Amino acid sequence: MIKVVIPQIKLKQGNKDENLELTIDIIKRYFNEKKPTLIVFPELSIIGYFIADAMYEAAEPLNGPTISRIAEILDEKGNLAVGIGIPELDLRKRGLIYNTYVLISSGKIMGVWRKTHLPTFGVFEEHRYFARNAEHGLVVEFHGMKFGVMICYDAFFPEIARIYSLKGADAIIVPASSPLPSRELWDPILRARAIENGVYIIFSNHVGYRDGLMFFGESRIIDPTGIIIAKAPAFEEYVLEVEISPSRVEFARRVRPTLRDLDTRVIEVLYRESKPKT
């Protein structure tokens, strides 16, 4: 059993220092928690998601001040893991930045995920700033359960969730920055990903206005059978706490064994058909 905490709090647009303090305040609340606890902040949590061209200034490397500070306060806390989002400055390829999510525990980085599908339509301009990631499938273990991460719009592409599930994920974290126009889409998308794979889906969204755009909240957890087991309210701050268990994954895959019944020949067709034909 792992306790999942989703802090749906009003992070400040562009104010990294203040957001880091808000993040640490939340983490400290769980310092004395006996159960293994996973705290899931939303996408690009440290900058409050949308800051346009200030993104270049805000980007920092994985060994930068934000990750170091959180790793430091988690040093002695082996039963606590924290996921945060940062605009990540690439140390190898100078000048490139990524929309990155990092899981941290016991003073160390457990895993790093970079967003692949960068929405650049309507209100979104992510491809203006971020380089896209093409590697997938990192699954990390925390107190007996395995986790993958797909960042916001990545959840709209079922292949990503499938890769994590095939690699053994029990739960997929979906850190998001979802504004009002996308609100109706998340229930069907997230429940489908859960049912298709028999996995938990942990959806952590921002709440509050960024300029004129309302990020609606409604963070939620879908269990591996596709049921929404907890949902935070819209437009309000709320800290969601839910326990998840590997036995629910086993149960889901017994009553509807989608992963067992997956015919890999279909994936071969998908692969063949998705390649551009010249």
Added chain:
Amino acid sequence: MYPNSIEDIRRILLSINIKETARLIKEFIRDYFERVGAEKAIIGVSGGVDSSATLMLTRRALGKDAILALIMPHKGITPEEDVQDALEIVKLANVEYKMINIDKISMNIKSIIENTGISLNRMAYGNIIARSRMIVLYAFANTLRGIVVGAGDKSEIILGYYTKYGDGGVDILPIGDVYKSQVRILAKHVGVPEKIAMKPSSPRLWAGQTAAEELGADYTEIDPILFALFELGMKINDVLSLKGVRGELVYALLRRIKVNEHKRMFARIPKIHKGPTIGIDWKFTIWR
């Protein structure tokens, strides 16, 4: 069902979740007000539906003490009924208000300009009135650490049916994404009396001016066309084939939208440098 008449679209347009819309607008006003550290919201109140709805929403968002309403009639142009309605709404909102006759200011400007030998046309003077009100609103805002809350709605902004740097010269536009027909419902929801909520629209830039006459139709006819184009993403040809649509009105509206595009932009600048140029590729948020 795919809409095939103007009536179908009007139904969709009017089925807006008004409670949630009001809530989003209130949250927006509160968020902006707090983040800029303002102490007063300054609102020009005309006695029309837009400013009345904006006043009531701002009142609910910030409370009565944070608001100063200004009623700025122009003798000979503003109907007495509007002044009475404006008084009624500020009293209903129970906020502080001041009455400033705008005619002296505007007429002074006009006569100083006309002393050079030019004779201003009706439109030029109408815009002077709207801009005089903007000057007064900002004088209060600057002195009281305030922000100017504008009352433009989405129909007017899309059509560019407002005065650049006049009623368009404001800090925020809380109902700027709500169509006029929807504002009427929203207004009633936040306590604006029926008579004001349903009053025919007019910029009142000259005596007897009405929006319907100038735009060629009432907003009940205009809004479904705008809604079909911008919210439903219908192609112009599909809009033209809707039952009950007047083709010449669609073309007139499209022309208006195009020629007024400049009102929605920062003043155009020719790009010289590689770095970001304001209005072209300068992209920053208010907070960062």
